[in-house]
Amino acid sequence: MTASRISIVLGPGVTEIAGALPLVYRDVDLLGRAGRPDRRFFLSVEPGEVVAAIGDEASGVEALGGLALGLAAPATGSVEVFGVPITLLPYYDLLTFRRRLGYLPQGDGLLQNLTLKDNVALPVRFATDHRLREVEARVAQLIDDFRLRTIAGLRPAQASEEDRRRAAMARAVALNPKLVVLELPFVGLTSRAASDLLDKVSRADDGQRRAVLLTSRDLTPSVRGLVTRTVRVVDGVAVEDKK
C-alpha cells in the first residue's frame, strides 16, 4: 500500500484505497480448517451489487458478516473492505472505519433497554458529530422510510419480529454506508416484507444502489428479483456464482 494510492484519510491510520472494491474475501478459511487449502473462500462484491451468499449452517456463510466487519479474523487469507485489510486495523481505527459500513447481525442486535427509535438514533448520536437537530432530522427520516412511526416508542421486546428487523435495518443504514452486510436478514419475515426491506437497504440516500452482502439459507422469489448475484456456499467454498 503506497502513499500515492491512499486517496482518502478517514482518521489516524485509517485509509481507503481509491477505486478499491467494497468487499473482497481472498483465500479465506471459513470453517477453521487450516490444513485444507482446497477449502478456501473467494468473493468480491462490486459497488452497487447485491450479493446473496446462500448456504446451510455447516457451509460457513454465517462467518462472512463478522469477517467483513473485522469482528473476527480469518485463520487464513484476508478480508479487504474498500481496499483496507480490516483485521489489521488497530481497535480504535477499526471502530472509526466501521462507521462507513452498515451491519445487521444475526437476530437483530437491538439494545433491549432502548426504544426502537433510540436504537435507530444510536449510530447517528454516537458515531457522528452531528448537532442534536441534525440527529433528530436524520432519525425522523429513517423512521418514516422504514415505516416505524407508530411503533417507534416500543422496546424491542414489545415489537414484532418484522418491526424489530425494520428498526435494525434502519439502524444499519443510518450513516448512509456504501457497503451493508446483512446476516440472515429474512428469517421470520414474509416474502413481501423481506423484499421491501432489501429494496430500502440497497438504496443509498442519493438513490444510487449501494453494495450489499447478505447471507441466507435460501431466497424467496420476491427477494431473488432484487439480488444481482447469488453465491452458493458449501463446506466453506463458493461452488456456484450466478449473476
Next chain:
Amino acid sequence: MLRVLINQIRFTALQAIGLVAFLAAILAFLVISQSIRQLGRFGAVDNLGTIMVVAVIRELGPLLTALIVVSRSGTAIAAEMATNRVMGEVTALEAMGIDPYIYLVLPRMLGAIVSVATLMVLFDGVALVSGYVAAATNGMALSRYTAIVLKTLSAKDVWLTLVKGVFFGASVAVFCSYHGLAVKAGPTEIPQAVTRGVVATIVAIFILSAVFVVIAT
C-alpha cells in the same frame, strides 16, 4: 449516555438512600450505646469522639456504604453487562463504530462514583445524628457530644470520605462491568459472572480500605 448516567445515579444513590440511612442509624446507635457504657466504666467517655470518627465515619461508613452499593447496583451492572454481551448488543455497538466501554461502562462508572461518594456523606451525617441519639439516651448533653466529636473530626475525614467514594464507586463499576462483559458461553453464565463481579469488588474494596488506612496514617 447522559440518560444512562442519570438512571445509574437514580438507581444507585436515590433508591438506596433509605437503606443507607437506616443502616447508618442502627450502626451508629449500636456502636455509641455500647461505647458509652464501656468507656463510662473507665471514665474515658471523652474517647467517644475517637470511636465515632475513626470507627464509624472513617472506616465502617465507607465500607458498609460500598457493600450496600455492590449488593444492589454491582449485581445489576454485572447482570446487565452480561446480558448485553449474550444478546449480541456489545458486538452490535462495536459494529456501529461505538466503543462499548465508553457507551456502557463509562456512564455507569461515573454514576457509581457520584452515588457512592454521596451515599457516604449521607451515611456520615445520619451516623452523627444517630450517635447523638444514642448518647442522649445514655444521659449525655448535645453540647458535650458535639464537642467530643468535633475534637476528633477533621477536614481530612471529609476529603478521605470523598476520595474513598471515588475509588470504591469506580471499583464497583469496573469489576462488575469487567466480569459481566467477560461472559462468552451464554445466559447460563450470567449468574456466575454476577458472583465473580461481586466477589472481586468486595475483595478490592477491603484491600483499598487497608491501603487508605496506610496512606491516611
